[in-house]
Amino acid sequence: MGLCLSLDDKSTLKRRLSKRIMNRSAADGGGGNRWRRNRSSRKEEKLIEERAVAAASLFQQQRLNGGGTAPFDRSASVRYPSGNLRRNQALPRSSSSRARSLADPLLHPQQFINQDTKLHDLENSHFVLVHGGGFGAWCWYKTIALLEEAGYHVAAVDLSGSGSHFFNANSVKSLSQYVKPLTDYLENLTDGEKVILVGHDFGGVCISYAMELFPSKVSKAVFIAAAMLTNGQSALDMFSQKVESNDLMQEAQVFHYANGNNQSPTSVDIDKSLLRDLLFNRSPAKDVALASVSMRPVPFSPVLEKLSLSETNYGSIRRFYIETLEDNAIPVALQEYMINESPPERVFRLKGADHSPFFSKPQSLNKLLVEISNIP
Structure with a gap:
């Protein structure tokens, strides 16, 4: 419970405590033994007084700093108001030292949700995030925080041999083995529960595979700069459409x-010295540093495997695509080629976004993502 004392109350508090001590002393008849017995009580009262005065001083300082008259908050964490921000109220600022682009304003997550719509009334409030080749669940840490703060349930999986899934990527022999955690x-979802699948990069192949297997458990699928294949295609088939012109990809x-060496590759990695240029050309340095110590090789066998996708299963699920316009790994031309080959319901464009x-x-x-979740 917070203490709400102003500085004007300190003298009143002292007088009350002094009067209480004098009354007790008089009631004891001034006896020496009783006085000694009361010394501990007076010490306790003195301690209470000191704490109250300290609390009052802190509270007064908070008032001078614009803290209002509410009890002070003992938490060290930063708290933001729920719901829409009031007119002319400043938006909370990011702790990042990097200047924020006007194309990517920092908004409170609750602003993304129609306040007239309760989250549990939405068709889906459960996101499952699937990373791309070489990444892991760790790459979604910002997205997880934002979606959860907005009230969504979010899960991010580590595919076999990725992230914290301790398995040798060279030992992954098939797409089904690679996607098994997903x-x-x-x-294991409960009966009738549906999720929104989100796939990035090679994660697009992974969610397509899962959509074919579990069409009744997926309400929507979101492809973010991802491989969105057609029936009978492999990721290698798709990427080879444009990779010849991507010198940076070939070099990396x-x-x-x-x-x-006389056998097929078992995995493919990215040259760490080219990570920033290929995957993170618009990303903060701290995230590039995180990726440089977290990324792992991509199993190669799943890249070669052709998908079997049917209209009954995969084709029954609503698909959305998010283009990344500053992408050096999967250029916009290749993203639009995939979109034209297998048109989704809607296409969104992220200006200033790199591959990540x-x-x-x-x-x-x-x-x-919140907008897509709210599309009726």
């Missing part, structure tokens, strides 16, 4: 041959 998650790829918009444009990305 399919296990969907399989490092293939591993765990079964011998969860780092370079987290607020704008969050706004689009």
